[in-house]
Amino acid sequence: MADQYDLSVAQELLKGMREARAALARDEVIVIPTDTVYGVAANAFSAAAVSRLLEAKGRTRQSPPPVLVADVATFDALASEIPQVIRDLLAEHAPGALTVILPAQPSLQWDLGDTQGTVALRVPDHDVARELLRETGPLAVSSANCHGEPAPNTASGAQTQLGDRVALVLDAGEVGGEASTIVDATALTAGNNGKARIVRQGALSRAAIAAILGEALEGDAPDETALSAADSAPDSTPQSTTEAGA
Template sequence: MSRPSGARERLTRVNVYDCQDPAERTTGLDEAVNALGRGALVVLPTDTVYGIAADAFDGRAVAGLLAAKGRGRQMPPPVLVGTVETLDGLATEVPAVVRDLVKTFWPGPLTIVCLAQPSLAWDLGDTDGTVALRMPADETAIALLRRTGPLAVSSANLSGQPSPHTAAQAVAYFGDKVAVYLDAGRAGGGTASTIVDATGERLTILREGALSRAELAAVAPELAEEAEPTADGDTSSGAMADGDTSSGATADGASSGATADGASSDGASSDGASSAGATPDGGTAAAGEGDRAR
């Protein structure tokens, strides 16, 4: 693939794998699995924007992800999953309507903020007991997730900077701070995931992204009208963590309980998005979460 001339030299000094070439994709996935297993960071494509990933169950790796982005624990990353069934392993008290949304829009640009399973041995940051989950519609991301299990993923940008749509843009942000870059060409839609908070008495859209309110309301009629703000003016269950794209997202990446990360975390946001705040996918959430996951 052609790359911006300014990034070409840096690409030769980091581990970038062309996932549009079958043989190199296989090698890149193997290297990414190994890197994540030893606590290193990996950049991967999603259907929204490029995300930066860490093993969701390795607290040091997640802390390293946040540090690389210039973000604190109050902006936890969202979690990307490789199968719909993983939802029940990570979330509890999942409403039937959320299952309908997931059945309809996963894999795809929908981040759901749920109550996290209390028994999970992980530390994503200050999540207030929530987790933002998304299953990306990207073959390379899914291939990786099905080998590694859930990954904490935020948009592959420095906090407050634009979300990357190419691996070269991610390299410009992180260089050799990331062990492996999986380059699958320009990332999908470029619009952050939509984040829905399912932790309250009724569903709430924290950020309207790639999926419109009308599309969601066709499956979940209660989303047809915007929820009334709470006393403090917030309609989220804790807000969003990273501005990326999660609800605490993404990815891009969105977590509830934080603020999103601006990422767009998705993700993003995400796509791309964080458990209490983001999605690796690159959009901007209502609480300033443009970074998340995707």
């Protein structure tokens, strides 16, 4: 089984974070806490690491993972366009349980899988996760569960499912337990005349999103079949098969 570090103990916190950074630098995958569920994380810019992440979960390239970042400012480095109404949404709900699908910067040297030119981004509302992200940069992070199993809200639950397929587990106690809400905003970008739509209803309510997006939000209920990653839990057309994010 992977080593598990209790982050409530100061000595283990320091060692666990150090070992986590080292493991990610070696393109290994680890389990980290977020505000929603525990996630399995890998270096987003290493195709080998992302491949190990998907293998650990029993997923394929058709289920590319979302990317977690330390702050909203990083969105501009990873997404080629962010509509103003989405910036308004992020200003209100990031950090938080909001994942947004946007067109990816075409110059990025990464391979997350079959993304069809998009990327799903989120800023987690969890101090440990954001501290790690500030030190490592963007991480590919998917819910720390095996395909078909529920996303865990405890480190022990994640370790039970993933076992030695991960290098280590950071234990921050019980977390929220409900995955993030995923909004596909690609239809709002240049050359499109569509609306944003919720492709997975999670911890952030539709009402909270509609209060900011207004008529820019599609009126239909979330398409439950749009997420091939409904093994919980970082979708929709065009990124219809994004792996469920933490």
